[in-house]
Amino acid sequence: MSDGTIVRPYGDTTGDGMVQTSFTLPVPPGPRADGAALQLAQKMGIEPAMVVHSHGIGGGGGTAGDGAAFTFFVVYGSVRHLVDLAAVQVEERAYPLLSPSEVNAAIKTRLRRSLVVLGACIGTDAHTVGIDAILNLKGFAGEKGLEYYREMQVANLGAQVGVADLVRTARDRRADAVLVSQVVTQRDAHLRNTRELAGAFREAMGESRPLLVVGGPRFDPAMAAELGVDKVFGRGTTPGEVASYLVSALVPAEEPA
Ligand code: B12
Numbered sequence: 001m002s003d004g005t006i007v008r009p010y011g012d013t014t015g016d017g018m019v020q021t022s023f024t025l026p027v028p029p030g031p032r033a034d035g036a037a038l039q040l041a042q043k044m045g046i047e048p049a050m051v052v053h054s055h056g057i058g059g060g061g062g063t064a065g066d067g068a069a070f071t072f073f074v075v076y077g078s079v080r081h082l083v084d085l086a087a088v089q090v091e092e093r094a095y096p097l098l099s100p101s102e103v104n105a106a107i108k109t110r111l112r113r114s115l116v117v118l119g120a121c122i123g124t125d126a127h128t129v130g131i132d133a134i135l136n137l138k139g140f141a142g143e144k145g146l147e148y149y150r151e152m153q154v155a156n157l158g159a160q161v162g163v164a165d166l167v168r169t170a171r172d173r174r175a176d177a178v179l180v181s182q183v184v185t186q187r188d189a190h191l192r193n194t195r196e197l198a199g200a201f202r203e204a205m206g207e208s209r210p211l212l213v214v215g216g217p218r219f220d221p222a223m224a225a226e227l228g229v230d231k232v233f234g235r236g237t238t239p240g241e242v243a244s245y246l247v248s249a250l251v252p253a254e255e256p257a
Helices: 031-043 100-111 129-135 163-172 186-208 221-227 239-250
Strands: 018-025 046-057 070-079 115-121 152-156 177-181 211-215 231-233
Touching: 018 031, 018 046, 031 046, 031 070, 100 239, 115 129, 115 163, 115 239, 129 152, 129 177, 129 211, 129 239, 163 177, 163 186, 177 186, 177 239, 186 211, 186 221, 211 239, 221 231, 231 239
Parallel strands: 115 152, 115 177, 177 211, 211 231
Antiparallel strands: 018 070, 046 070
């Protein structure tokens, strides 16, 4: 423990193991619901646990007797588990972060044409804020979106785009990269839709398909190969990270002779 590779959560005092978690049970609010939440917390290894918040949802508004069929809880308590930092496996960024002017210069001098980027939300997903954050001029987290990059030609197709339409548009516009957002994850819709996307491009374009990039708050960035795409971005992604990745994946390392 002394070398700092084994750690425990911190609440009030170092190593006290305190964590806070939230969940919903299909039980009307009241003492029985709170007891059910404590039972679950104990089974999760949180002991001693406290229900620090509980509120009825799905009915009239929140208290026992108003018809709420579900209760939302916040539970606070101590876990005994240890974290071994040496065993943590994450996807490390394998390319340098570039500024917009470095990205533009790389495309101009080494690709010698505009980089064509298409973006969309596919399936029934209408959550466009994420793809807009990456593509729109105004950008995200203080960084301009890809529309700001003068050497990129960006088209944002918006929400609920069919995969067949996306394939057709990508082919017509000779897209270098197709960027797809998936925010809804109910019944693993994001995974199913991504596999459908990869399969459709593979079938229609084979090896000449564009670079396929998906993103959304609940993707695991380590899943790209399993999903059949080139890159997966998770929550908090910034436009600069995406632009830098596009350069590393699509722009030759050397200027053409
Ligand atoms: C705004 C919002 C809406 C708006 C969307 C408006 C719009 N034009 O986008 C409206 C009101 C329409 C809506 C509707 C629904 N919503 Co909604 N919504 C949200 C909310 C509150 C915020 C999402 C958001 O805008 N985040 C901000 C952006 C910037 O973050 P982001 O999407 O994560 O994007 C970042 C990264 O993930 C990444 N990224 C995202 N996409 C991409 C793509 C690429 C290529 C790359 C590189 C990176 C990238 O980069 C972005 C910047 O860092 C979330 C809850 C939450 N707090 O997250 C629920 C939420 C996503 N919605 C939810 C649900 C259930 C729905 C509805 C089904 C509700 C209903 N019953 O009708 C409908 C579905 C509509 C549909 N057909 O899709 C659930 C999804 C649950 C799940 N497990 O799937 C959430 C999580 C709320 C919840 N806790 O229940 N919603």
